[in-house]
Amino acid sequence: MLLPRRRLAGLLLASTVLSSALPLASPALAQQASVELSELSVEGSRSGTGRSGAGGNVAVSQDSAATSGGGGGPSGVTGYTARVSPTATKTNTPLLETPQSVTVLTREALNDRNVQTLNEAIGYVAGVSSNVFGFDPRFDSFYVRGFSLTYDGIFRDGLRQIASGLTVPRIEPYGIEAATILRGPASGLYGLGSPGGILDVTTKRPVFTRFGEVQLQVGNFDRYQGNFDIGGPVEGTDGTLAYRITGIK
Structure with missing residues (x-):
């Protein structure tokens, strides 16, 4: 079918105008699509500065406040509510x-x-x-899920606390950082033990924040007790060593 000459000429003119307008619009579209990014500065600090302030290797509680009784160290048990515990899997699994x-x-x-005894703690x-x-x-005598843990279910830092007969060592709560109850059989991680579970206490560990506390307790029947807990980084080690001394009298 043949188109009239006027109509054909109109189509050619419109296509010419459209093709010539496209290159002119391309730079404007490119300028609108360009985005200018602001410069960002990131400051990093090396782990273990050894200072008393908050450094990369400072053990702090979950509310970002370093505390003398707040634990920390290799266990990862910090804060009021623990988020991780090495007892359940012997890893830092949440x-x-x-x-x-x-x-x-x-x-x-x-x-x-x-708390004054382990029985009070749990x-x-x-x-x-x-x-x-x-x-x-x-003694520290208690049951978990109906099974006794006195002789074969109490651990200190992952190691079994041996007890036999009337020779049952006691654990002082002031010297521990956390007490973890793992319910159910755990022989795959800890060997022969109680089917009800285990109790693993984590002793206090050194922290890279300088602290110190002294307590004096007075009770009935002429009871007097003094506690002290001090620690911090070792001077001259650039934050690689820390110490902690805990005692009860």
């Missing part, structure tokens, strides 16, 4: 991702309750029966 029943009593929680943990033999200050 508790939310740990497929086991675990309860962690942190140093802050023990301080607020002012008295409110689900599945735990403390003071099962009545009040007996000689």
Whole structure:
């Protein structure tokens, strides 16, 4: 079909105008699409500065406040509510991702309750029966899920605390950083033990924040007790060494 000459000429003229207009619009579109980015400056600090302030290697609690009783160190148990615990898997796996029943009593929680014995520390943990033999200050005797942990279920820093007969060593709560109850069989990680679970206490570790505290307790029946806990980085080691001294009299 043949188009009239006037119509054909109009189509050619429109295509010519369209093709000539495109190059003129391209720079404008390119200028509109360009984005100018602001400069960002990032400052980094080397881990373990050795200063008393907050450094890369300073163990602080989860509210960013370094505390003398707040623990820290290699265990990773800090703050009022623990987020990780090396007891359940012997790794730093978060508790939310740990497929086991675990309860962690942190140093802050023990301080607020002012516990004097290990039985008092675990008295409110689900599945735990403390003071099962009545009040007996000689031993740390308790049950987890109906099984006794006195002789084969108490661990200190992942190592079994040996007990035999009436020779049952006691654990002083002031010297621990956290107490963790792992419910259920744990022989795959800790060997022969109680089917109800284990209790693993984490002792206080050195922190790279200088601190110190002294306590004096007075009670009934002429009870007097003094506690001290001091520590911090070792001078001249550039934040690579720290010390901590904890004692009770």
